[in-house]
Structure formats: structure tokens, C-alpha cells
Amino acid sequence: MSSMYNATARPPHQLAVLAGDEITTRMKNLGQLSWNYPIERGMICDGETQLRVWARVLEVMGVVPMPMMVMLAGGRMGNGGGFLSTISAARRAKPVADAVNHAGTPRATYSSNNSAFFLLEPPFVPSVISEGVDFILFRELEMARVSRMLGACMAAVKYASFRRTIPDNNTSCGTEANKNAVSWINDKANCCCVVDSGYSFTHIVPTYRGGEALVNAIRRLNVGGKVLTNLLKESVTYRQWNMMDEFHIVNDAKEQLCFISEDFDKEMARARATRKGSRLFDREYLLPDFVHSFIGSVRLPEPLQGKTELEEMELIKQYIDRLDDRKQRQELADEARDLSSMQVEEDWADSDKTSKDYRSSFERGDNKPLSRISKRGKITRTDIESSTKCEEDDGSGTDNDDSDSDEETQQQRLQRLKKMRDEERRRREKESLERQALAMSVERFAIPEILFRPSDIGLDCGGIAEAIVESINACDPSLRAAMYHNVLLVGGNAKIPGFGERLKSELRKLSPTNYEVRVYLPDDPASYAWKCVSPSNNSNSPPEEKEGLAAKLSSRIPSGGRLFNEESHSADMIEL
Ligand SMILES: Nc1ncnc2c1ncn2[C@@H]1O[C@H](COP(=O)(O)OP(=O)(O)OP(=O)(O)O)[C@@H](O)[C@H]1O
Structure with missing residues (x-):
């Protein structure tokens, strides 16, 4: 194959x-x-x-x-x-x-x-x-012969053989009746809910009897790998360079860098707390220059090199402290302003004459400060005059002092500018020798999030988890427990790191509490279904066996797994 x-x-x-x-x-x-x-x-x-x-x-x-x-x-x-x-x-x-x-x-x-x-x-x-x-x-x-089959059914056939290799552990399946139901269904009905997330779509195909689809319960979500790549392309083009014609490069960047966060909102809050370029998940995708390199590669941004998660957490903490501090100071200032305005109001009430004078002087357009606006002497002409005098004195004093420091600063500034120019020149020279890089930050998890929240891009439908629940609810009630117990992920998008874990946690929230949710991820989810029919998978088998397989392929519907390459080992699959 x-x-x-x-x-x-x-x-x-x-x-x-x-x-x-x-x-x-x-x-x-x-x-x-x-x-x-x-x-x-x-x-x-x-x-x-x-x-x-x-x-x-x-x-x-x-x-x-x-x-x-x-x-x-x-x-x-x-x-x-x-x-x-x-x-x-x-x-x-x-x-x-x-x-x-x-x-x-x-x-x-x-x-x-x-x-x-x-x-x-x-x-x-x-x-x-x-x-x-x-x-x-x-x-x-x-x-001579052509046979067509649903990809999800083939995956279910192979999965059924995998289930036989592992001991059935129903200890945490809720009630006794539920445990018995799951056990019976695993033995007799061989249920499996296949989630096939590929290039164009994501299909949810519940199967029973080791690979027969429950057609009425199949659900389709119009989100697949193509949508994600196109979104990433647009995002990168908007923020950095025009990559609209570079589908393959952006697709490669997506496959190398995207991941699904366990808690999207928390991850975004973390992102907001740190500056772009120094976030822990920031990466750079080095573009191929088509002279020395023909494929892209990933590197850490410079500020992040050698940085540990602890340091990152410390930065976030400092940022939050600063925010709190600023908020506190703002509140104090507001309080002080309120107090002083109250004070002025009191003074106005206390001294009618003064207020009248003030008003009349204000109406006259006389900008001279009043000699006294309050009995308590909050602001007086003498105060103002003295403070102005002080300021003038201070100003002249500091002018004299500053003249030296200004000269110094000017010299320093010149030096600094020269140094900066040199640094910039050196950086540019270095950069021209280096390859161009796409900075990938929140896009890494915000783009694949569409699989779970299609409404973010205006699609009027729920995410994968909702589609699975809807699909399982459309099955016979006697099969539902076993469906939740055997969720199989196939298709290229299942390779996105964190996909299975996130799906499991979302399913746990949406499914009835007495059903146990188990999610299985094959080693290579994209080709899992093919492994079931590929004769070259067991290349050591004699040609006669392959002939037998080919002869049997003319049958349209699999009646049990024996027609296909069911070799399965528990090492091929992990439970999430
Ligand atoms: N490691 C990976 N990380 C993220 N996405 C991946 C990865 N590997 C493959 N993909 C994506 O999976 C998609 C292809 O999946 P798959 O091969 O299952 O599709 P298909 O079965 O050919 O398509 P369809 O199901 O629409 O007929 C592509 O969009 C590809 O970018």
C-alpha cells in the first residue's frame, strides 16, 4: 500500500x-x-x-x-x-x-x-x-471486479478484531444492568461509533454487528482538514504575508504545528497575558527557499529559546499583579476625585459670597484666580502664587541642572542611536542569510478549534461532540451504552495532537452520566480503514492468499470480518 x-x-x-x-x-x-x-x-x-x-x-x-x-x-x-x-x-x-x-x-x-x-x-x-x-x-x-465499501465500516471491521484482543473491562460502566448490556453488546452486536474526520467532512457512523452501518444514525459535519487549511491561509495572509496561493505550504504548517487545546478559553487567557513572540506555544515555521530547502521546518522563536514553563507562569503572574495594581490605583484616584469634588461642593455651600464672586468673575471672563474660594483654605491665591513662584524657582534651578544632563543625554542618545543602527544592520544581514519564517501563535489552537465550535466561522451547527451525541441518540437505546464505550477515531484530523483527549472530555460532559465514554485512537488513523483491505499489509502471506482475498472482494457487503485483513494488535491502538 x-x-x-x-x-x-x-x-x-x-x-x-x-x-x-x-x-x-x-x-x-x-x-x-x-x-x-x-x-x-x-x-x-x-x-x-x-x-x-x-x-x-x-x-x-x-x-x-x-x-x-x-x-x-x-x-x-x-x-x-x-x-x-x-x-x-x-x-x-x-x-x-x-x-x-x-x-x-x-x-x-x-x-x-x-x-x-x-x-x-x-x-x-x-x-x-x-x-x-x-x-x-x-x-x-x-x-475484472470492483468493490465499494464505506471507509468507516472497514475501520469498524478492523476495530471489532481489536476488541477481541483486549479483555472486556466493564467495572466502571454504571449500573449492573448497564454493565450486562455493554457486555452483551460487545459480544453479540460488536458496536462501534466511528468518527471519520477527513479532508472535506467529518462523518459520524455508528456501526453494529462488527461493521454494518446504522444508516439512519449517520451524521455529517461540513468541517474537515480543507476548511482548517483555508482558514489558516487567510489568517496568515492577513497578519503576515500573502500565502493565498500556497495551499501546500500552509497545509504542511498546519499538520506540523496545529493542536487542540483542552480548555480553549484558558489558553486564550494565557495568550492575552503574555506578549506575542514569547508565549510558550509560539513557534516559527521556516518557509522553504526552494534553493537549499524544499520543505518547511519548525523552530522556537528567539525569546523562547531556553525558557521554561515556570518562567512563563511567573511572567503571567507579574502581568496579572500589574493589572491588579493599576486597577487599585485607578480606584484610589477615583475615590480621591470624588472626595475633593464633595469638598468643593461643601465649600460652595459654606461660602455664598465667594461662590458669587467666583461665578461673576467666571461670567466676566476674568481668568484671575480668586484670592480665596474656601473658608477652609483649600486653594488660596497665596497658595497658588507661592506654588507658581516655587515652580518658577524650581524650573530655573532644574534648567540649570538639566543643561548638563541634557548634553549628556544628547551624547548618550547619539551613541544609543548609532548602536541601534549597527544592531539593526547586523540583524538585517543575519536575516537575509536566514530563511523567512511564519510566526504561529494562537492560530495553532484557534484554527482547529473550529472542529469543536463551527459557529465561530458562522456555520449554523454544533461541533463534533454534539454530532456524536446526536448520532448515538438516533440509535436504538439498547446500543447507546456500547456506542459510547467504543468511539473510534479515524481520518487525518484525528492526528491533530489533543483531538482525542478534547473529544473525550466534551463527550463526558454531554453524555448521560451512567454511560462510560471510551475513545480509541489507532496508530495511523488516516490509513486505518485501508489496513483492513490492503493485501500488501501482510506482505509475507503467500500469493494464493492474496488471490483468495481478491476473489472475495467481489462481494459487496462484508458479512463478518473474515473476508478482510483483520490482523490487529493492541499495540496498533491506544485508549485515550
Ligand atoms: N498530522 C496531521 N495533523 C493535522 N492534520 C492532518 C494531519 N495529517 C493529515 N491531516 C489532514 O487530514 C486531512 C486528510 O485526511 P484523510 O486522509 O482522512 O482524508 P480523506 O479520507 O482522503 O478525505 P475525505 O474523508 O474527505 O474523503 C487533510 O486535510 C490533512 O491536512
Whole structure:
């Protein structure tokens, strides 16, 4: 099994079109290519492009004869798949000839007449789209057998075998009746709630009997990896540089740097308390310069290098203290102002004459201060005069004193400016030698947060946790406990650090308290479903076994796990 772009791309100023693995093997700068994706919103919209990619896959696998590149007559077709589709074709026949692959090594080739094609697709693919795909596979690629399956169901088949390898621990499943229900369901119904978060969508597919989907309970959330990458692209473009045409670079930055925080609001408060560039989660994504480097990499910002979490906490504490201090001072000043205004009011009341004088002088426009505005002598002319005199004296005194210090400051300032200019020049020289970097701060967790709060970008729906609860509530009540007990995460987005932990904590809050929530994350969630059908997964198995598998692939619905590659080890999966 191998992974490649499910796309074609044309290099600039060239007519040649590269498909699948050719893109990455022949080109280094992916940004300059004109891309064509056959799939949009999870559906194949461009049959010609999809045909080219599949033809390339078969060529790499050595399946002959090569199909003719026949243009499909218009129409929109579709099926499941994604940005980086994993495509595998099971070989059945014995080799018919030897050929040389693109790497120059001889390899056996197989007749397409004796090959079977296995396609994993998302739920609810319209039949017209399936017919289009059949046309490509049977007529253009001359496949002997084609089998389609829901990706989530395949994952559930493999998960069912994993469940058999671990002892069932129902000790914390609430009531005795609930424990028995979960035990029965695990044994007989093999329930599993598959959460498949991929490129275009996130699907919640509850399955029972070891891999059969409960169609009425399937839910879809229109948020996937593509939305996140586009948002990050916009955010980076708004704050730093124009990256609108650099989907692949931003996607790589997302995959390397994004994470899901356990408590978003707390993380934001922490971010506000620290200056940008010195937050503990701040990172810089070094952009490839396409001379020395062709892929991006991550580095710590300079102020953060060697900084420990304790120091960060200390900074935050200081900041909060400063805030409190400022608030306190503000309150004291307000109090003092109130007091003095009260005082003046009292004085006005006490001395009618004085107030009249003051008013009349004010009305006359006489700006001279009154000799006395209060009996208690708060502010008097003498006071003002003396204070003015003092100020004048002080001013002249300090003028004399300052003349020296000013000269000194001027000299110092000149030196400082010179030093700063030198430093700036040196920094610029250093920077020009270095690569450009994207500063990634709160974006690291604010962007993936959309998976849990789609309303932040104006989508009128709940997050993944709400969708799961809704989906499980649509199942038969006797299955619900087991569904919460077996939540399986698959798809590329499940790789985002913190995804599983956050989902578990949100599910815990939303689910009934007597149900235990258990979330399972495979080693490689993106290819977990494929591992179930991939014959190359157990490459040591004899060819006859592969033939048997391929022969069985013609069956459309899995009736139990024995048709597939169910080899599963508890080490493949972790419980969160
Ligand atoms: N380590 C990672 N961190 C964050 N996102 C990742 C990571 N690895 C993959 N992804 C994202 O997962 C998405 C692809 O997931 P997946 O391969 O499951 O999609 P797909 O099954 O091809 O698509 P679909 O389910 O829409 O048909 C991409 O958006 C990719 O950026």
C-alpha cells in the first residue's frame, strides 16, 4: 500500500501532465504547479483527472494492459476519496510478464482482466456518481471486479478484531444492568461509533454487528482538514504575508504545528497575558527557499529559546499583579476625585459670597484666580502664587541642572542611536542569510478549534461532540451504552495532537452520566480503514492468499470480518 496525491498537476510552461506519485517524485516546488483535483466536497467531479490518477496507480502496481486515455464525455461524477487518497488494487492473477518500473527495477506485471479494484467511499454517494465510477473502472480500466465499501465500516471491521484482543473491562460502566448490556453488546452486536474526520467532512457512523452501518444514525459535519487549511491561509495572509496561493505550504504548517487545546478559553487567557513572540506555544515555521530547502521546518522563536514553563507562569503572574495594581490605583484616584469634588461642593455651600464672586468673575471672563474660594483654605491665591513662584524657582534651578544632563543625554542618545543602527544592520544581514519564517501563535489552537465550535466561522451547527451525541441518540437505546464505550477515531484530523483527549472530555460532559465514554485512537488513523483491505499489509502471506482475498472482494457487503485483513494488535491502538 502506498500513498500519493489524488490529483494531476502541470508544471509551468509545460504541456506534460503529472499524475499521482509523479508529482512528488519529479517536482520539488509544488507551489508553482497548476493543480487539478478530481474530488470536490468528497465527490469525484472530474472523471478525466480521476482516470489519469487511477491509470497511474495501476501502472505503478504493474497491472496491464494500460488503459487507453479516453476522454469522458462531460458529466460530473463522484465518489469518496480525498486530498491524499490511498489507492490499492488487489492482484489476483499470476504474473503475465516482466516489466521495469519507473525506478528502474524489474517487477512482475498482472493482467487487469484478473484484477480487483477496491474503493472506500463516504456515506450517501448518489447512485449517478457510482455509475460514473463503474464506467471508468470497468470500461476504461478494464477491471475484472470492483468493490465499494464505506471507509468507516472497514475501520469498524478492523476495530471489532481489536476488541477481541483486549479483555472486556466493564467495572466502571454504571449500573449492573448497564454493565450486562455493554457486555452483551460487545459480544453479540460488536458496536462501534466511528468518527471519520477527513479532508472535506467529518462523518459520524455508528456501526453494529462488527461493521454494518446504522444508516439512519449517520451524521455529517461540513468541517474537515480543507476548511482548517483555508482558514489558516487567510489568517496568515492577513497578519503576515500573502500565502493565498500556497495551499501546500500552509497545509504542511498546519499538520506540523496545529493542536487542540483542552480548555480553549484558558489558553486564550494565557495568550492575552503574555506578549506575542514569547508565549510558550509560539513557534516559527521556516518557509522553504526552494534553493537549499524544499520543505518547511519548525523552530522556537528567539525569546523562547531556553525558557521554561515556570518562567512563563511567573511572567503571567507579574502581568496579572500589574493589572491588579493599576486597577487599585485607578480606584484610589477615583475615590480621591470624588472626595475633593464633595469638598468643593461643601465649600460652595459654606461660602455664598465667594461662590458669587467666583461665578461673576467666571461670567466676566476674568481668568484671575480668586484670592480665596474656601473658608477652609483649600486653594488660596497665596497658595497658588507661592506654588507658581516655587515652580518658577524650581524650573530655573532644574534648567540649570538639566543643561548638563541634557548634553549628556544628547551624547548618550547619539551613541544609543548609532548602536541601534549597527544592531539593526547586523540583524538585517543575519536575516537575509536566514530563511523567512511564519510566526504561529494562537492560530495553532484557534484554527482547529473550529472542529469543536463551527459557529465561530458562522456555520449554523454544533461541533463534533454534539454530532456524536446526536448520532448515538438516533440509535436504538439498547446500543447507546456500547456506542459510547467504543468511539473510534479515524481520518487525518484525528492526528491533530489533543483531538482525542478534547473529544473525550466534551463527550463526558454531554453524555448521560451512567454511560462510560471510551475513545480509541489507532496508530495511523488516516490509513486505518485501508489496513483492513490492503493485501500488501501482510506482505509475507503467500500469493494464493492474496488471490483468495481478491476473489472475495467481489462481494459487496462484508458479512463478518473474515473476508478482510483483520490482523490487529493492541499495540496498533491506544485508549485515550
Ligand atoms: N498530522 C496531521 N495533523 C493535522 N492534520 C492532518 C494531519 N495529517 C493529515 N491531516 C489532514 O487530514 C486531512 C486528510 O485526511 P484523510 O486522509 O482522512 O482524508 P480523506 O479520507 O482522503 O478525505 P475525505 O474523508 O474527505 O474523503 C487533510 O486535510 C490533512 O491536512
